[in-house]
Amino acid sequence: MGGATTDLVVEFGAAVQSLGALQAAAYRLIGSATCQIDQVADHFVCRLTPVNNPNKKSSHDSEALRIHFLDLVTDENLRERIAARTDGVRNVILALAFGSLASAQNDRP
Amino acid sequence: MELLPLRFERAGKSYLVSNMVGDFVRLSGDELNRLVDLRVRPGDGLYEKAYAAHLITGEGQTAQRQLLALRLRSRMAYLREPTPLHIFVVTLRCEHSCPYCQVSRQSTDRSKFDMSEETARHALNIAFESPSKRIKIEFQGGEPLLNFPMIKNIVAAARTQAGTVGKAVDFVIASNLALLDDTVLAFCKSNGVLLSTSLDGPADLHNKNRPRPGGNSHELATRGIRRAQEVLGPEQIGALMTTTEASLDRVEEIVDEYLRLDLDGIFLRPLSPYGFAVKTKAIRKYNSKGWLEFYARGLRYVLEINRTGRHFPEFYATLILKRMFADRPLGYVDLRSPAGIGLGALVYNYDGKVFASDEGRMLAEMGDQTFELGSVAQSYRSLVFSDKLLDLIGSSLTQCAPECLDCVYEAHCGADPVYHHATQADPVGMKPLSEFCARQKGVTNLLLEILETSPQDAAILRRWGGM
């Protein structure tokens, strides 16, 4: 079927936007819009199609969906930043919480 | 200064933020970004808010890490005592014909659908193999009182076995109470057996949900409740409601009925998607939004009652509040990750098959064996630590599932692999499509809103959370 001309298209520069964050944002859209992500040269191209009334779309709806998607991507980017800064200490805390169980396992004959 | 693990969710103009153990704070977008970039300083207000919520820690400090680790461990401590709940389906026979019932209708005729003594014996052995120091045996059906002799046998045998292996055992009979008589009451009293029944609301609503020859299900249930309160004591009888489309507009009447019968609280439950509900399409009759409106109305009405001084908790809220306010393990097996299937409860069917949950049994009645673990001829270990069960549990962990793993509410939620399998043919489910997810978020948000905007109601909710 390919992209209809009424699809909403949002582009991101691959140099500044991670694919993982786009995919996570697309995931959150499941049920309200489909999101097809393609890489074209140094861009990610996201094609969004609302699940309800895919053919009957006002420009108002498009704009709302675009903003919503951009918000989701912004949030996922922030989550990546947070993970990068906290995954280390998170592992330390998990080790503190459950690490003694692991060593107890190792001690077993 | 160091950032500690945190999650967030957009909530209108602000962000709801939580730490590794689910303590919530609300931040503006600017505050959140400043926090992540560590552009905070002691005395700027944001530092203090973030530090008290374990979102940042000071250089060289270790106490907060230890606190988070300790609290995480506490929140998971229920894993040390797996399978506290053992459900014995002593018969499939029932004389009601409720449209949402999750077991087949059977005639009241033959004992073809009763649990045998041999099955019961094997099932008890499995139950007492569970590592939990205290187990609860729950009798279900059909209508379990239709096989009362088997209940008596199992209780007697269980008490003996409990003494031998040094475990404590509690008993509950989940019954419509139509067959409750003095003999049954006397037995319950002398053996400390609790009763749990269904009460969907006032008579017309209850009877519509629960057709019975004679059409007097409500009358029998309420009479049974009163008798049980009288003979066993009010703490020994509880009631659960089920929600149908007919309930949605009448939540105050339903609560009033519970109050009228001096019950100690109410659990405003959603309709489950299993069994007859799916067959008769009752599940399609309302979506999560409709139910959330029903729930919000009901909760606010219950809070009004509590404001007059009467202690009357709503139990769904109470569950989530207990998760939010304390790290103590809860007995409720259905809102956990790792999921409570098998690890929380085992179901021994009348025919000797063993299931990972009550809903799993109901799916099997419709031909889906996904949650069938084996038979009572097996050992506890081979049933619970089977690849089949561990795969189901492992694949549905909210700690790893898409969206769940970043979800701000995850610490107070659970995996429900049976629900997601039944509705999406996948134990994880796509959470954006999950009504379970929408309900959980909706209820949690509602509670947070009340906690933040009404000091008087907040005090009531805190009390529930500390029960």
Add this chain to the structure above:
Amino acid sequence: MGRHVTLPLYGTAIFSRGVSTATASSVVRLRSGLDSPATSAADFKLVRSKEELQAVADSHHGVMIVSDEGLEDLPQAADCARLISVPAKFDYFSDGDIIGFQPQSGRFRTLYRRASAHNSLLVTDRCNHYCLMCSQPPKDIDDRWLLEEIKAALPLVAKDTKSLCFTGGETLTDWREFVDVLADCRDELPDTAIHVLSNGRAFVRDEVVAAWTALRHPNLTAGIPIYSAVDHVHDYVVQARGAFDETVLGILKLKDRAQRVEVRVVLHALTAPRIVETCTWLARNLPFVDHVALMGLENIGFAIANANELWIDPIDYRLGLAEAVDVLASARVNVSVYNLQRCVLDRSVWPYAVQSISDWKNGYVEECDHCIEKTRCSGFFTSGRPRRSRGISPILAL
């Protein structure tokens, strides 16, 4: 009506004779009346009059004269080999009380009062904190003789004493010697609850927690202050960087070994406005402590010097305190409120308000005369420079 002044616990003897100077301090237990047995060499007969002096003059025991009438000069006193004479203002001395007496200087201190429910033993004046409101400002001196004095006194303490409190300074400054003292408590006074006030930081060290745990004392509680949920606020109140982190860790280590811990929060201008945040934090993070004490400020010591920074009228934190108590109580944490008068507390807090002020520094004011809650109220500190809330007024009806 009760005393309106603070009991004098320190003084200088008018005269003394025959008290051994082998140790810096000697402990003396007072015995009054002819029928009261004097069984230890440390027992001194308590004498207030010429007649009483006459009655004991020929005994072998030491004699403690409490009088302004120069009884020590009477001929009857001449035969008393060991004699101490103190002014009449110490007329509260009674049977079973224990005095620490320094013969070189004549200075003495009441260590223990048999009839009191609030006996507190000072372990040291040294401290590694410098709390802004410290009621016992630290001194950097060698006062290890205080522990020796306590060791000598413990065998003389009445066996049915319900509780004893150890304070300082920082009680764990010489933790080995202090743990020895606690061992003596366990052995000499097995039925006496022991409360030790400490900043808790010593418990970061495993050896200290191990020694404490090894005591296996039947009823030993560490009372440890936490002033905030926020590190720099707590550190500022105690004037020691890193204090919060170590204090919390110390508490965790103690609770890990199932030792009893009470968390104490003194309420003043730096802590009271944040009390809801602090108690919410305690309820979520340390709900397993044995008790939380929320305490009105005693305006003594450094608290006076720092009054500008610390004074807040309790009426102004009344609602926050009520919410904080509700948060802790809902979380099933044992909580009490100390040192605050019922008229400045929200009524919801009354069930938690304890009559906590040590009897020797406890009093009431004129407004209290007709208050119906007076007998249940904690009253006021008479020590230091008492400062009253503008909300003090009698409760005439409920």
